[in-house]
Amino acid sequence: MESEELLTQGAEARVYIGKLNDEKCIIKERFIKKYRHPDLDSTITKQRIKAENNAITRCLAAGVLAPKVLQVNYNSKKIYMEYFDKAITCKEYIKKIVSTKSIAESETKLSELCVAIGVILSKIHTNNIIHGDLTTSNILVDPKVDDFSEYELILIDFGLSQYSQSPEDKGVDLYVLERALLSTHSQQPKLFEIILASYQKQTQDGEAVIARFQEVRRRGRKRNMVG
Incomplete structure (x- = not known):
């Protein structure tokens, strides 16, 4: 070594x-x-x-x-x-888009990214994989061409992962991602909304998972209000 x-x-x-x-x-x-x-x-x-x-x-x-x-x-x-030598984190990619593209073009690129994230989250949850730490730092954007006009998404860091069929666990996974997006990308408030719409469209039991997610979100907000 x-x-x-x-x-x-x-x-x-x-x-x-x-x-x-x-x-x-x-x-x-x-x-x-x-x-x-x-x-x-x-x-x-x-x-x-x-x-x-x-x-x-x-x-x-x-x-x-x-x-x-x-x-x-x-x-x-x-x-x-x-090791993916050309990949950058989704967090870095979002910042790159916002800083280098026009408003209209950045909105299009961010929407495409969020739809793709919703698809891969649907795939892992359909297969009962709970990531446990969904953030834009734990998704890589691996370019197929140098300008990132074509890329693939790669999930990383499964240190908190588990196997679970529970809609509650899947809902918590989504809630963790929402909180991460609100914290890290507060200037792009629509990111999670697009991800969630893509996720629900792709997922057979999406309504049940999203119902649990909304319950988890309500509990989280209540805890924040109580302190």
């Missing part, structure tokens, strides 16, 4: 750019939680690595792009994954 370049660090893991068998890849390393008993920490970490691996496998089987898992090392608590 050659030198690793730290890319990001979160509450649960560090993410590096490194190499595996001379190929550039992403390496996700989970922390040791010192407040837990070592045996318990090892068991929980192994379960979460397995869950992340399984979620990625299910996504790919459902026709949703995600980084392919190249290798898993439970001893070092690392997952080695496919």
Whole structure:
């Protein structure tokens, strides 16, 4: 293994750019939680690595792009994954559109993006995959041409993912995304509305999920009002 370049660090893991068998890849390393008993920490970490691996496998089987898992090392608590060298986060892409395009063109581009996000969310929920941390930082835009006029969307970071048939869990997934959009892209308030319309159009049980989402949203607003 050659030198690793730290890319990001979160509450649960560090993410590096490194190499595996001379190929550039992403390496996700989970922390040791010192407040837990070592045996318990090892068991929980192994379960979460397995869950992340399984979620990625299910996504790919459902026709949703995600980084392919190249290798898993439970001893070092690392997952080695496919690296997309030209991709940028959806967060970066949105900012790029808004800053470089006319108002009319940016609205068209943002609408196309949101429709595409709604489609992939429908696919994962139809296959009972709950992402757990839907944000525009966890969706990559991978260009097929240099000017991003053609691209593919790639879901990343399945560290909080789970398998669930529950409309409640799917509704919470949507609520997490809505809150992320309101926080990160407050100047584009229509993004989630377009995503939700696309999602409902594509999803067989979309009405049930959206009903649960609206209930989750009401509970969230009530908590915010109470403090």
